[in-house]
Amino acid sequence: MELEVRHLRALCAIADTGSLHKAARQLGMSQPSLTTQLRRIENSLGAELFSRGRTGCRPTPLGRSLLSRARPLVAGMTALITETRAEAARAEGPELHVGSTASRALPGWLRRLRARLPGTDVGLRVDVSARALLHDVADGRLDVAFVHEVEGCPLRVPDGLVHRVLVAREPQFISLAPAHPAAAHPVVDLADLAADHWMVDPSVDGEWDGLRRVLTAAGIDPPLLQGDYHTASSLISLGEAVAPCQPTSVPREDLAVRPLRGDPLAVRLLLYARPATPLDPLHADLAAAYREAAHRAAPYRAWLRAGGTAEPCLAAA
Structure with missing residues (x-):
């Protein structure tokens, strides 16, 4: 079995997430398929690349050595694909690929984006995994991602992305x-x-x-x-x-x-993109859409009026 870029990408995903389950979600495949692929790779090399335990998957010394060589190859191929897709998009017309975790602000945001960018094909992909969406932004499969970060459980954000905070808490x-x-x-x-x-x-x-x-x-x-x-x-x-x-x-x-007394459960709402993406107008449209969704929800509206901390985007809710 010869190692291909897809195999190297899978190994990097396992190392980055520390979990076969999370890596499979990130790669858009089932966990059994990824487990089988890893087993075949290890069998072809004649050694284990990851040690499996209750806390997840950790690279072995051989795995770390392979990963140190694999990452530049994967990054180079990702850059090539991103640049090729960008050239194809310029030839076919403007596109905006949007990713998001579930949010009731999405319909209003898409409506505003399409009004702001007439003639642009605005696509949407919703995923429960914020990490998977952020990796797709970094790899060029998405232009922007609206995600939430659970308080006390910070996201592992790929290098090179920029962000705006929609709601801090x-x-x-x-x-x-x-x-x-x-x-x-x-x-x-x-x-x-x-x-x-x-x-x-x-x-x-x-x-x-x-x-x-x-x-x-x-x-x-x-x-x-x-x-x-x-x-x-x-x-x-x-x-x-x-x-x-x-x-x-x-x-x-x-x-x-x-609402829960004292607001013990909270998330942070964030908008991520690559540095060349004009985030400010996208953020402004998202803030308006979020404010609209907050105003429609009577319990949230009452919470804000009772003294709940209002973010700038909620000032008019």
Whole structure:
């Protein structure tokens, strides 16, 4: 088996993320496929490149030696692909490739971008992994990425990217059944949810660790469920679970949204791009879209009016 650039890129992704699961997400492939590919690479070389343990994957001495030679090759090929794509885009017409983690500001942002950039093909890719989006920006597959960073779990940002902060500390609210006793109050205490099952999506970067850190600090140890938030909404409406949610979430008949007392859960909202990208107008459109989404969400609007810390982009919410 001869090593190809795709194999070297996979090895770099495993080393950068320290996890086969996260590396597979970053590469857009399944974990079993990546595990099989790594096994074939190691078999062809006759030695292990990574040691696997409970804390993840770490390069062996041989792995570190190979990676030191592989990274310049991968970077060179990435630069070649980026430049070629840029030339192709100039020939076919302007394009803007946007990436984002889930946000209710996205529809308003895309509407504003298309109005600002008539004739530009504005594409969107939504991913639960902020790290995967940032790597795609660095590699030239995306022009800009709007991501969130869980408080206490900083993102590993590729070198060379520039950013703007949209919201330095966005509080995370709680989603619960309208019949839940805590829903009778405008603000919910963590202690009132100690006996509930908490639902969290472990594939969202930092979400699992951030929630566990906050619950531990509060001295409570509720049962935790793992699953995506689409599944969570059906369990929450039946009173089977509670889950953190964005403050821009709009309550429904079967779902109540409440702020948590003291705002223990929070994220930072960030916009990333490569240095040549004009970030300021993109940031201005995103800020206006976020303000629009915040104004539509009654619980968030009430939180702001009650003295919640208002960011500049929320001044008119």
